Amino acid sequence: RKEVEQDPGPFNVPEGATVAFNCTYSNSASQSFFWYRQDCRKEPKLLMSVYSSGNEDGRFTAQLNRASQYISLLIRDSKLSDSATYLCVVTPANTNAGKSTFGDGTTLTVKP
Amino acid sequence: EAGVTQFPSHSVIEKGQTVTLRCDPISGHDNLYWYRRVMGKEIKFLLHFVKESKQDESGMPNNRFLAERTGGTYSTLKVQPAELEDSGVYFCASSQVWPSIEQYFGPGTRLTVT
Numbered sequence A: 001r002k003e004v005e006q007d008p009g010p011f012n013v014p015e016g017a018t019v020a021f022n023c024t025y026s027n028s029a030s031q032s033f034f035w036y037r038q039d040c041r042k043e044p045k046l047l048m049s050v051y052s053s054g055n056e057d058g059r060f061t062a063q064l065n066r067a068s069q070y071i072s073l074l075i076r077d078s079k080l081s082d083s084a085t086y087l088c089v090v091t092p093a094n095t096n097a098g099k100s101t102f103g104d105g106t107t108l109t110v111k112p
Numbered sequence B: 001e002a003g004v005t006q007f008p009s010h011s012v013i014e015k016g017q018t019v020t021l022r023c024d025p026i027s028g029h030d031n032l033y034w035y036r037r038v039m040g041k042e043i044k045f046l047l048h049f050v051k052e053s054k055q056d057e058s059g060m061p062n063n064r065f066l067a068e069r070t071g072g073t074y075s076t077l078k079v080q081p082a083e084l085e086d087s088g089v090y091f092c093a094s095s096q097v098w099p100s101i102e103q104y105f106g107p108g109t110r111l112t113v114t
Helices: none
Strands: A003-004 A011-014 A019-025 A032-038 A042-049 A055-057 A060-065 A070-075 A084-091 A106-111 B005-007 B010-013 B019-024 B031-037 B045-049 B053-056 B065-070 B075-080 B090-094 B107-111
Touching: A003 A084, A011 A019, A019 A084, A019 A106, A032 A060, A032 A070, A042 A055, A042 A060, A042 A070, A042 A084, B005 B090, B010 B019, B019 B090, B019 B107, B031 B053, B031 B075, B045 B065
Parallel strands: A011 A106, B010 B107
Antiparallel strands: A003 A019, A019 A070, A032 A042, A032 A084, A055 A060, A060 A070, A084 A106, B005 B019, B019 B075, B031 B045, B031 B090, B045 B053, B065 B075, B090 B107
16 A cells, blocks of 8 residues: 555546545654645646645645545636646654655646 | 756666766755656655755665765765666755745656666
8 A cells, every 4th residue: 555645536627616636644653744736747846735724725725634644635716727736745753854755646637 | 036956857878877966955955855756656755865964865776876965055866877767757855944844846857768
């Protein structure tokens, strides 16, 4: 079993749709969680950190459930520009530890 | 503020040759990481520097890979001798020390070994 597993996708949705991505992680000691966005043949770019209390940034909402070891990303009112691969990233508890573990990514295509 | 830069952007070499990749982190970022994405696979951690010290190199695949960060600024990753399975995209990332550990990625070096 992979340490970080994401919805395999791909997700194809019309503009304006709401879409949710799920991610589970196996290391219960993990402490920091992120969603990155990666456009084709580009580097991953930080989309948002994920906190236990949940956090929202515009149309994007991230949730963390430590008990279930589950992370989610909700995108409301999808735009064409949201088309990308979304990566779930988990980092160990040590504040200076960088061994981030990436999921395979979930590809989203938003269509007109 | 300049982001993480990597050089070269692409490299095509023959099996058995040597290649050196370079990464310049964001100024002031003590943490520097190397990752690799092999085709069809997820991005995988290679190693982590804190300043010039290797904090964690558990992801380095074998002793053909050597990473350095002299002076705690830029880093190099040398592959010698290169094998076909080393082909992929090598990403470098950097982050500040506590409390912000978000990592910022460079554009990557696409390595092709033929």
